[in-house]
Amino acid sequence: MTHSKRGRVIAGNWKMFKTQAETRAFFAAFNPLVAGVTDCDIVIAPPSINIPAAVEATKGTHITISAQNIYWEKEGAFTGEISAGMVAEAGCRYVIIGHSERRHILNESSDLVSKKTHTIYSGGLIVIHCVGETLEQRDFKQTLNVIRSQLSELQRKIITDPSRLVIAYEPVWAIGTGRNATDQQAQEVHAFIRQTLGQMWNPDFASRVRIQYGGSLKPENAKGLLSQPDVDGGLIGGASLKADSFLAIVNAAASLT
Secondary structure, eight states, X not given: OOHHXXXXXXXXXOTXXXXXXHHHHHHHXXXXXXXXXXXXXXXXXXXXXXXXXXXXXXXXXXXXXXXXXXXXXSSSSOTTOOBHHHHHHHTOOXXXXXXXXXXXXXXXXXXXXXXXXXXXXXXXXXXEEEEOOOHHHHHTTOHHHHHHHHHTTSXXXXXXXXXXXXXXXXXXXXXXXXXXXXXXXHHHHHHHHHHHHXXXXXXXXXXXXXXXXXXXXXXXXHHHXXXXXTXXXXXXXXXXXXXXXXXXXXXXXXXXX
């Protein structure tokens, strides 16, 4: 299956940036710039407190809003957490889960990531499930083992619709460092991810899952990375905070569709 059948998805992960006023200002500038883009899914994940402002600012556009994280229980005494139901009601259609910053800075275990992933999927949302190796793991040639282990957090019995599963490959050594995987390195891991999904489900299912690259993807390297056969989009950090740089990546994806 080709990119055009799977469709491309470019997602901006704002992490802990932007106030509500800055969120509204971003969309005021960005929305008109992508009004004509219909062949590439555009997703923005603001901090949870800004989700309502982002949903309001993107009404009537092709832009979709994502949450950056949820907790796996429906409700309860979990101070500081939000549920999948809450973000869905607020207007989100996607949730990012298993991001390396949550795995490594906030020490989220594989078991916790797995529970969150299945809660998101079961709640009717689209999962962006992040996988990726550290520099030490890459240097010790453990990349594929790490990826395989993180993909095993997904349960075949629960996840049955490939259109609601997005995998984001984010080499930890390339996030915010300015270093990025070469086109060939990215394609190699993306092909391995698709092959592994094919073994976990079946090749047809795997051919329908969109796999994003997420390690210092920026306007300068977007076209090369996005033209790889198994790279179906990007999970963008810093370059998604400015309308012009995010637009350049969206345009690179749209031009290849």
